[in-house]
Amino acid sequence: xxxxxxxxxxxxxxxxxxxxxxxxxxxxxxxxxxxxxxxxxxxxxxxxxxxxxxxxxxxxxxxxxxxxxxxxxxxxxxxxxxxxxxxxxxxxxxxxxxxxxxxxxxxxxxxxxxxxxxxxxxxxxxxxxxxxxxxxxxxxxxxxxxxxxxxxxxxxxxxxxxxxxxxxxxxxxxxxxxxxxxxxxxxxxxxxxxxxxxxxxxxxxxxxxx
Numbered sequence: 001x002x003x004x005x006x007x008x009x010x011x012x013x014x015x016x017x018x019x020x021x022x023x024x025x026x027x028x029x030x031x032x033x034x035x036x037x038x039x040x041x042x043x044x045x046x047x048x049x050x051x052x053x054x055x056x057x058x059x060x061x062x063x064x065x066x067x068x069x070x071x072x073x074x075x076x077x078x079x080x081x082x083x084x085x086x087x088x089x090x091x092x093x094x095x096x097x098x099x100x101x102x103x104x105x106x107x108x109x110x111x112x113x114x115x116x117x118x119x120x121x122x123x124x125x126x127x128x129x130x131x132x133x134x135x136x137x138x139x140x141x142x143x144x145x146x147x148x149x150x151x152x153x154x155x156x157x158x159x160x161x162x163x164x165x166x167x168x169x170x171x172x173x174x175x176x177x178x179x180x181x182x183x184x185x186x187x188x189x190x191x192x193x194x195x196x197x198x199x200x201x202x203x204x205x206x207x208x209x210x
Contacts (some may be wrong), residue, residue, distance in 0.1 A: 044147050047094065049104045051141070051154070052092040054134055057207060058161075059085035061130055069117030074174055077129075077167040084164070088157055095150070124172045125179070131165035136195025159207040162192065194205045 062082035069077055093103040113122045138158035145151040166186035173184055183186035 002154055008200065016070060040121075041108075044145055045099055045101055047141055047144060048092055048096050048150065051138070051157075052089065052096065053107065054137060055085055055088040055092055055157075057163055058134060058164075059089050059132060060106075060109050061111070061127060064115040065123055065127065067115040068120050068123045069135070070120060070171075073176075074171040076203040077171055081164045084160055088160070088171070091153065095153070109207050110209045111207060121175060121177050121179075124168055124175065124177065128165065128168045129154065131161055131168055132164050134161045134193055136163060139192050145202075158192075 021064075059082065062078055062085055065078045066082070096103045100203055111126065112117050113126055115123055126164065135158060138161060141154055142151065142158070145154060169188060170186040172180050174187070
């Protein structure tokens with residue numbers, strides 16, 4: 001039963017990242033390969049490559065947010081997040097290289113909002129949706145990882161993404177966003193929830209330019 005649950009969790013993770021639109025060709029290849037391997041899900045390297053693509057997206061979105069004209073604490077929050085996402089990118093690329101593999105290339109991204117001062121709340125809502133997806137995807141990945149060092153690294157990144165989500169929520173509160181779901185608090189939940197394919201599609205689907 002435990003083995004069955006493990007295999008189902010691996011398949012679910014592949015579905016999540018495919019639905020999220022994270023390098024659809026690459027993720028689709030992994031899905032096909034996973035189904036062809038008699039139930040064996042993606043390897044740690046596969047997960048690292050998919051996580052790298054997600055971190056490319058995060059770093060790109062936060063970099064673009066600098067054109068949003070944010071000031072004060074909000075500006076500081078977003079700049080710190082951008083630097084940390086780039087650190088995630090470097091760490092993942094270095095890890096993949098150390099395993100003797102070539103890191104997946106950084107895609108070109110497209111967004112449903114213009115990163116301009118008049119769209120500040122829309123930018124923050126977008127970043128919030130992305131962070132929801134990243135936190136959920138990393139949580140879903142944890143039981144799938146075999147290597148303990150990679151598992152610890154993924155957990156460390158998960159914690160940082162959750163902090164980013166909290167600071168984005170704090171930014172929405174500071175700017176008076178009336179559409180903020182949940183309590184008007186940066187920390188909106190007691191327990192994290194693994195992302196579903198539907199939630200991933202809503203959050204980040206279609207952001208990679210085809």
